[in-house]
Amino acid sequence: MSDFRAGFAAFVGRPNVGKSTLMNALVGTKVAITSSKPQTTRRVIRGIVHRPDAQLVIVDTPGLHRPRTLLGERLDSLVLSTLSEVDVLGFCVPANEPIGKGDRFIAEKLAAVKKTPVIAVVTKCDLATREQIANQLLAVSALAEFAEIVPVSAVGDDQLDLLTDLLIARMPQSPPLYADGELTDEPEQVLVAELIREAALEGVRDELPHSIAVVVEEMSPREGRDDLLDIYAFMYVERPSQKAIVIGPAGARLKDVGTRARHQIEALLGSRVYLDLRIKVAKDWQRNPKQLRRLGFYD
Numbered sequence: 001m002s003d004f005r006a007g008f009a010a011f012v013g014r015p016n017v018g019k020s021t022l023m024n025a026l027v028g029t030k031v032a033i034t035s036s037k038p039q040t041t042r043r044v045i046r047g048i049v050h051r052p053d054a055q056l057v058i059v060d061t062p063g064l065h066r067p068r069t070l071l072g073e074r075l076d077s078l079v080l081s082t083l084s085e086v087d088v089l090g091f092c093v094p095a096n097e098p099i100g101k102g103d104r105f106i107a108e109k110l111a112a113v114k115k116t117p118v119i120a121v122v123t124k125c126d127l128a129t130r131e132q133i134a135n136q137l138l139a140v141s142a143l144a145e146f147a148e149i150v151p152v153s154a155v156g157d158d159q160l161d162l163l164t165d166l167l168i169a170r171m172p173q174s175p176p177l178y179a180d181g182e183l184t185d186e187p188e189q190v191l192v193a194e195l196i197r198e199a200a201l202e203g204v205r206d207e208l209p210h211s212i213a214v215v216v217e218e219m220s221p222r223e224g225r226d227d228l229l230d231i232y233a234f235m236y237v238e239r240p241s242q243k244a245i246v247i248g249p250a251g252a253r254l255k256d257v258g259t260r261a262r263h264q265i266e267a268l269l270g271s272r273v274y275l276d277l278r279i280k281v282a283k284d285w286q287r288n289p290k291q292l293r294r295l296g297f298y299d
């Protein structure tokens, strides 16, 4: 057992570079929430890779970005404290987009976290030509000193084993940190809330993603039944006009969101689900510390 390694890794990178997708692919199940809209991951979600010789706990961080609202500032402090608590960092840059200001900003932040080794991960290689990938590897290596640089594709399952090996090589010798077979230690209610939020985000206007928060108030088995869960959830929006968008004509959109979320939740929990989903307007919740605490964003 003395050769066993266990520890924590975090992926950072600007929004939409593929961090959640990569983590899901490494862990092999859907634990973090992905969407084609940027900045959908708001919580630190861990996925766990179990191997006979090692255990890798992956902490998924929100897209690091410059603070605009109070919510943004809180996200950034969350990200920065995560960075110094893990054993290795994966800095994600997509193969198919030029390196920009955002990437440089993050590379600078990472260079400041001296005690944690950083592996640069060039993501989405299935979307780039060989030449583009080669050029991106060069450009990334010019950004900062990295412990390693690896090109991967989460979609094509390319080089993911190599990335896992490199991450595990940076873990300390330690007994396993979590029970075998455990995939995530996020409370189920948080995962359920994220699935509802993901369903609500699909197909809505671009300004809405940052204005929706979901809280699961109660989750319990229906009395006298062991095959049905009752879930009561609130979806918060910032303005009455947003409420109208989310509900849709004659409630059609909300009904659709509820159905899609319910299917996802049933797949996650392996149980039939009754979902009671209500919408509330919490005015400017992103700028209001009291509301933020209520919605689960602690200081």
Ligand SMILES: Nc1nc2c(ncn2[C@@H]2O[C@H](COP(=O)(O)OP(=O)(O)OP(=O)(O)O)[C@@H](O)[C@H]2O)c(=O)[nH]1
Pocket (backbone or CB within 6 Å): 013, 014, 015, 016, 017, 018, 019, 020, 021, 022, 033, 034, 035, 036, 037, 038, 039, 040, 041, 061, 062, 063, 064, 123, 124, 125, 126, 127, 152, 153, 154, 155, 156
């Ligand atoms: N073709 C391809 N698409 C990818 C790959 N990885 C991610 N994507 C897509 O890129 C988009 C963003 O991926 P996410 O995993 O949500 O990105 P993220 O960095 O976690 O984004 P935030 O949560 O906003 O920080 C999604 O539409 C993914 O399907 C990949 O390896 N190949």
